[in-house]
Amino acid sequence: MTAKAENKPKILIVDDNVPNLELLQAYLEDIDCQTELSTDGYDALEKVKDGSVDLIILDVMMPRLSGFEVCSRLKSSPETKNIPIIMVTALTELGDIERAINSGTDDFLSKPVNKLELITRVRTMLRIRDLTDKLERTLEYISEIESKLENN
Numbered sequence: 001m002t003a004k005a006e007n008k009p010k011i012l013i014v015d016d017n018v019p020n021l022e023l024l025q026a027y028l029e030d031i032d033c034q035t036e037l038s039t040d041g042y043d044a045l046e047k048v049k050d051g052s053v054d055l056i057i058l059d060v061m062m063p064r065l066s067g068f069e070v071c072s073r074l075k076s077s078p079e080t081k082n083i084p085i086i087m088v089t090a091l092t093e094l095g096d097i098e099r100a101i102n103s104g105t106d107d108f109l110s111k112p113v114n115k116l117e118l119i120t121r122v123r124t125m126l127r128i129r130d131l132t133d134k135l136e137r138t139l140e141y142i143s144e145i146e147s148k149l150e151n152n
Contacts, residue, residue: 009126010034010052014044014070015059015088024057027115031122041065045073048080055125060089060100068103075104082132084125088113
């Protein structure tokens with residue numbers, strides 16, 4: 001992998017339906033990013049452990065481990081809580097939307113996914129992720145400086 005490729009944001013797309021995965025991946029070709037695919041909630045949890053994922057597009061209805069549960073687990077972990085998650089669902093009931101929000105999702109899209117809406121939301125979430133990372137680095141730097149000043 002080239003240095004340029006390593007600087008591209010990495011998006012994990014999770015859906016148990018392979019044609020949906022391929023469609024979302026094709027939609028994201030307009031964004032300068034890397035994509036990784038997962039067909040299972042447990043696999044998705046494993047793929048985020050290395051800290052290289054910048055955004056997750058997560059289907060709600062999956063066997064074994066639902067998108068709600070994957071999202072809850074990721075948002076409850078200090079290592080993964082800041083990864084933006086866009087949940088994708090065919091569910092339209094208000095209770096389902098509330099459940100997605102309560103599980104910690106940052107945004108959600110209804111199926112069938114509109115390409116322009118997906119790209120817009122992905123770009124926004126990546127921008128937020130970048131700003132959050134910069135803020136955390138700045139706060140760490142300030143803390144180091146304050147610590148050094150206190151020790152002098």
